[in-house]
Amino acid sequence: MSSCFGQHLKLSLFGQSHGEAIGVAMDGFPAGMRIDQARLAAEMARRAPGQSKMTTSRKEPDQPEILSGVLNGVTTGQPLCAVIRNTNTRSQDYGDGVDLVRPGHADYTGHVRYFGFEDWRGGGHFSGRLTAPIVFAGALCSQWLEAQGVKIACHIQQLGTVKDASFMDRDPSVDYAYLKGMHLPVLQGGLDSDMEAQALAAREEGDSIGGVLECMITGLPAGLGAPFFDSMESVISHLMFSIPAVKGVEFGEGFGFAALRGSQANDPFRMEQGGVVTVSNHSGGVNGGITNGMPVIFRCAVRATPSIAQKQDTVSLKTGENAELAVRGRHDPCILPRAVPVMEAMTAIGLMEMWKERAACVR
Amino acid sequence: MSSCFGQHLKLSLFGQSHGEAIGVAMDGFPAGMRIDQARLAAEMARRAPGQSKMTTSRKEPDQPEILSGVLNGVTTGQPLCAVIRNTNTRSQDYGDGVDLVRPGHADYTGHVRYFGFEDWRGGGHFSGRLTAPIVFAGALCSQWLEAQGVKIACHIQQLGTVKDASFMDRDPSVDYAYLKGMHLPVLQGGLDSDMEAQALAAREEGDSIGGVLECMITGLPAGLGAPFFDSMESVISHLMFSIPAVKGVEFGEGFGFAALRGSQANDPFRMEQGGVVTVSNHSGGVNGGITNGMPVIFRCAVRATPSIAQKQDTVSLKTGENAELAVRGRHDPCILPRAVPVMEAMTAIGLMEMWKERAACVR
Amino acid sequence: MSSCFGQHLKLSLFGQSHGEAIGVAMDGFPAGMRIDQARLAAEMARRAPGQSKMTTSRKEPDQPEILSGVLNGVTTGQPLCAVIRNTNTRSQDYGDGVDLVRPGHADYTGHVRYFGFEDWRGGGHFSGRLTAPIVFAGALCSQWLEAQGVKIACHIQQLGTVKDASFMDRDPSVDYAYLKGMHLPVLQGGLDSDMEAQALAAREEGDSIGGVLECMITGLPAGLGAPFFDSMESVISHLMFSIPAVKGVEFGEGFGFAALRGSQANDPFRMEQGGVVTVSNHSGGVNGGITNGMPVIFRCAVRATPSIAQKQDTVSLKTGENAELAVRGRHDPCILPRAVPVMEAMTAIGLMEMWKERAACVR
Amino acid sequence: MSSCFGQHLKLSLFGQSHGEAIGVAMDGFPAGMRIDQARLAAEMARRAPGQSKMTTSRKEPDQPEILSGVLNGVTTGQPLCAVIRNTNTRSQDYGDGVDLVRPGHADYTGHVRYFGFEDWRGGGHFSGRLTAPIVFAGALCSQWLEAQGVKIACHIQQLGTVKDASFMDRDPSVDYAYLKGMHLPVLQGGLDSDMEAQALAAREEGDSIGGVLECMITGLPAGLGAPFFDSMESVISHLMFSIPAVKGVEFGEGFGFAALRGSQANDPFRMEQGGVVTVSNHSGGVNGGITNGMPVIFRCAVRATPSIAQKQDTVSLKTGENAELAVRGRHDPCILPRAVPVMEAMTAIGLMEMWKERAACVR
DSSP: OTTEEOSSSEEEEEEOTTSSEEEEEEEOOOSSOBOOHHHHHHHHHHHSSOSSTTSOOOOOOOOOEEEESEETTEEOSSOEEEEEEOOSOOGGGGTTTTTBOOTTSSHHHHHHHTTTOSOOGGGGGGSGGGHHHHHHHHHHHHHHHHHTTOEEEEEEEEETTEEOOOGGGSOTTSOGGGGGGOSSOOSSTTHHHHHHHHHHHHHHTTOOBOEEEEEEEESOOTTOBOSGGGOHHHHHHHHHTTSTTEEEEEETTGGGGGGOBHHHHOOOEEEETTEEEESOOTTOSEETTEEOSSOEEEEEEEOOOSOOSSEEEEEBTTTOSEEEEEOOSOOOSOOHHHHHHHHHHHHHHHHHHHHHHHHTOOO | OOSEEOSSSEEEEEEOTTSSEEEEEEEOOOSSOBOOHHHHHHHHHHHSSOSSTTSOOOOOOOOOEEEESEETTEEOSSOEEEEEEOOSOOGGGGTTTTTBOOTTSSHHHHHHHTTTOSOOGGGGGGSGGGHHHHHHHHHHHHHHHHHTTOEEEEEEEEETTEEOOOGGGSOTTSOGGGGGGOSSOOSSTTHHHHHHHHHHHHHHTTOOBOEEEEEEEESOOTTOBOSGGGOHHHHHHHHHTTSTTEEEEEETTGGGGGGOBHHHHOOOEEEETTEEEESOOTTOSEETTEEOSSOEEEEEEEOOOSOOSSEEEEEBTTTOSEEEEEOOSOOOSOOHHHHHHHHHHHHHHHHHHHHHHHHTOOO | OOSEEOSSSEEEEEEOTTSSEEEEEEEOOOSSOBOOHHHHHHHHHHHSSOSSTTSOOOOOOOOOEEEESEETTEEOSSOEEEEEEOOSOOGGGGTTTTTBOOTTSSHHHHHHHTTTOSOOGGGGGGSGGGHHHHHHHHHHHHHHHHHTTOEEEEEEEEETTEEOOOGGGSOTTSOGGGGGGOSSOOSSTTHHHHHHHHHHHHHHTTOOBOEEEEEEEESOOTTOBOSGGGOHHHHHHHHHTTSTTEEEEEETTGGGGGGOBHHHHOOOEEEETTEEEESOOTTOSEETTEEOSSOEEEEEEEOOOSOOSSEEEEEBTTTOSEEEEEOOSOOOSOOHHHHHHHHHHHHHHHHHHHHHHHHTOOO | OTTEEOSSSEEEEEEOTTSSEEEEEEEOOOSSOBOOHHHHHHHHHHHSSOSSTTSOOOOOOOOOEEEESEETTEEOSSOEEEEEEOOSOOGGGGTTTTTBOOTTSSHHHHHHHTTTOSOOGGGGGGSGGGHHHHHHHHHHHHHHHHHTTOEEEEEEEEETTEEOOOGGGSOTTSOGGGGGGOSSOOSSTTHHHHHHHHHHHHHHTTOOBOEEEEEEEESOOTTOBOSGGGOHHHHHHHHHTTSTTEEEEEETTGGGGGGOBHHHHOOOEEEETTEEEESOOTTOSEETTEEOSSOEEEEEEEOOOSOOSSEEEEEBTTTOSEEEEEOOSOOOSOOHHHHHHHHHHHHHHHHHHHHHHHHTOOO
16 A cells, blocks of 8 residues: 555655655654654664765755654654655756656656556655655664664675675674764775775766665564564565665575575574574574564665766657667765665664564563 | 455465465455466466476365355456365375474574464465465456466476576567466476476486566556555465565666666657657666556575475474474475466466556545 | 454354354363363253243243364364354244344344345344354353352342342352242342232233343452453443343442442451451452452343334335334243343353453463 | 554644644555645634633644645645644643643553653643644645545534534535534524623633534545444544543434334335435444444433543652642633534544555455
């Protein structure tokens, strides 16, 4: 059902790129949390455009206005809605939209789904700009989760052909908060400049470039998730594939499992300080859809942004003829740095949903 | 949460491996479809164990009894429930279960989630046996979808180190129904025996082996799915990750997108016989979360079954001590051939859900 | 839609009057409750037919078989499914069904909704027989709620023109468990025989008779329910109107509020033993959709069962002509005594749903 | 789950009486409807305060701003969000709120549910002011439904001791649109002045007065609704009980059914112009939870507004002592005239949900 998520934390996302405003209504957020406005603003800034040569030069203030659900800076437990006004839009950039559908974008599929009534300007409701309210919602969830000891870290594991190390091989007890401060967050120092070089090279050629993001959640208790339809992996992947441009999701060894034998893939159990842990963590912290208390690790494949300056073949919905199109306007050659906070936000939203589901398991 | 799926087609899955029965209640299945019992039985048989040296020698009749929702062989549109009795269970095989938790299984996480009250016998509600009612439900959905011109084909794209070709490089207009007749369905003739050799080699060593499944849906209209939270990819991945052992899902080029530039990743549009098509299909038939009318192609990484004969380290939940465990009983060295019909079933269930959602988009 | 209920406790109801079996799948029931089989059987018996002159002489064993979700008599927290076989059906009684639609029944509306594919035999999925699995599910919820100190009592407040007293005027601290032992549970001794006389008089004339049921819930904590869409009244009424024959629901003074002034309708607060109570309870224990800790009191109007022996005008769906119909078969002249346990069961189901929702309100 | 409604048309209501803004996000509204702004404004005006001596003198502009989901005045089919700024609030009127809880209000229950973090100012999220976005959403649904031939009419059937006629006894083919133009819409001319007199008399005495609203839906096709959990009555009552102050809901003869025999309560069928109709309409247009094509008629009991000028007993949440309270501020002595458009709006919302559910019943 399009733009709603959750049975316990209920999100309703709305807005179009060039409409009046974008925003999110969120029902079920816990009462009594004082919002850390500085950290919220920092999260919004990480996603905002215009921060480097790699990202579009558009300046979007992206200032969320909280309309409800907060009193004196503290959440009330009642529906929380925030909106972000659309101010810095240049609609002439997108004048050809609904006529010449942009390859890789949702112009054509949106046209079919909404019977031609869709707001096509700048991608409309499909625009990556809609990830701003998602980051807002996720940042609140992150703050709440951190108070419970849960931490979410994310880095760019691959950009083009440059590959970073993996959380799978790193010490999960390290504080990875420093990644939030990096424009191109990587585990192996120096790789960020290699990545930037690839992105800028693509831009030079009027092109764009994809990559892989990796996320690690630490501090989660065992017991979140469910067998079958609402497994941890199901809920997380559902949200990850809601991020525009994500085309693959894998947990733990992921597609690497294909060549592993059971004896290599299993994570033996061991008692440690009175608690059950696994010796290895190939499964990425999830057994049978439920967290086992180890770090949850997963990756998303992110395709290159489809907005490129090069000429492309397409069709005209107005004439029904073949046509050529060069997407004008300001576009990121590589969306990955801005996708990092979105991935973290979606993760936090999913965890909040599962946390509440778990709490509802009364005895 | 947990064992229910769908807002339009509502599934409720129940049962434990060694309980009285397993089954599924399904609300919202269309009225007026005559069930093809022979094809239904054939689908059930594909998933059933005991068909070859590669699969467990257990004989499960897996005969679903339809309790409701069908009159004179035709669906009524009212809730449809089917149950499968558990008859051929040897619970002594699993006697150690709740004490020594099996690595890679849900014994430990289920114990935490259900506060120690779970049915642990043979994996209980987590057992792969629960995929039998899923295949039942999916087979009905497949029959309905085929009447609308939709076809679902699935093959083993990788088993251990043996890699088959991909639907990405094959002609989608070919009739791939023949794959359903192969024990190890592959596109490249002869690879099935190589795969079988790898599986049997693993078995020899008391081990198991993983792989990758690939699925292609043809005949889908453009316009199914949604932006953001209920994208085609979100719904399909949600269901795929509900299949035990699936640890990765990717669409189109999937993780291969990471190294592709936008100009390589985009699928140009072209008019063909009055309709809009894409020249290539890197995206796997989905733009912005919505089908574009091209074949939908996706892959699942399947981990090696965790039940292996080799000794493994684990813990005793009873003593709180470290321990050793060798999983006895009858187990598949490679679950992939039996996972193929499950993947098809889950796909059909997801499509039926999205088809109904689309139909609700009244004008 | 249709036969599913709940977001936290998820029920899926299935079956037709003359099909193989009826039953319910229930996901989200708490783990760790030992089922009191004797009390469960007693609840099933209260709803079962054939107990007196007032109820149909059909003998239905109504023996629910629990297929899943229980191990050694204790709930596992995993999906719980129970089925009741249909054994004592005489389908010839209903031979005219789909041709001559019975006034007051769902024969015609079901025919339209299911495009003519519905199971029409004996009312099919619409049959009051489907309340047996509801009583089963509700009885389990009641047992769990009682362990938390919650009690549900129900009596016949009106039958035809005979009116009983109301819980509104009675001491809520009394133990009303004795009502469960009465065939026609009433608060004012002796009225049950007056009621029986009215019911038998109606039967004499080939007719049936309606009434009003009243329910009181005591021991509920304050804070259950929600403003607006999921108010206590919304959830309870949703379930009450799911009981066949219920045509009205009111809380506290109900329709009597129309003639009351605010000063008469308000319930003043008072401190009592350190807790907040209300001096009166006109509101029936609910303010702003949320329980205030006082007894929750509500009533349901129950129409006379539409199955009567008298001749009625109707139409033939086969010929499209007007026709006459006398409903043959065995029918209750008054459904109220059997509706009492159904009302209690639906109440318990709604409370369990709200209890779990409340528990999910983490801080 | 508090403030969300719907599985097909998904509403998310937000805002507090004295917060920044109130509003509603609506997902699933049909694409392609040109909004009639004048009629929308007229509906908003009917609910707005300050229209007569009977309603509060507060002036609320209640100007909804549509933030998304509409392009060039036509709905896009994408999420539609509208907000109404809170401008004319005098928070000093409510200064005592969280200390002295107002009898009949949600001050106390909201305090418990939200752990003391609720926005208590002017009722906060519980305020009747939240019905403004509901009227907005309902007005859009009404416009869409009218284009399908569906009409919703509503009148005050009782106010205090003054009783109007019922739609049950009136010709449903009459155009009742004129009721929308009456401040106190009644069927029997002249009764509105009697009603006004009762309301003003209550006001004189610092009191308020309740009543009954009646609604009729004509032009509905047969086949909307469902057996059991999502019956037409369940969905409509769920929404009606979401209206603050509604304490009873009944369909057709409602509580009058108690004294009717089956032969009096049944509605015989008849063929008329090739279609099936019922000769009488005691059931209020619903059989077995599903519309039968006849007018749907139902009533709501509305309690007197709890805000009265008279002194009342209450408690102080700050001191834990008994206390006295006189609610100051501007309040309606009778909420019924303003509740009429809310009842119509909720009805339209429920019908849109069921209409879409019906459309999803593909064959």
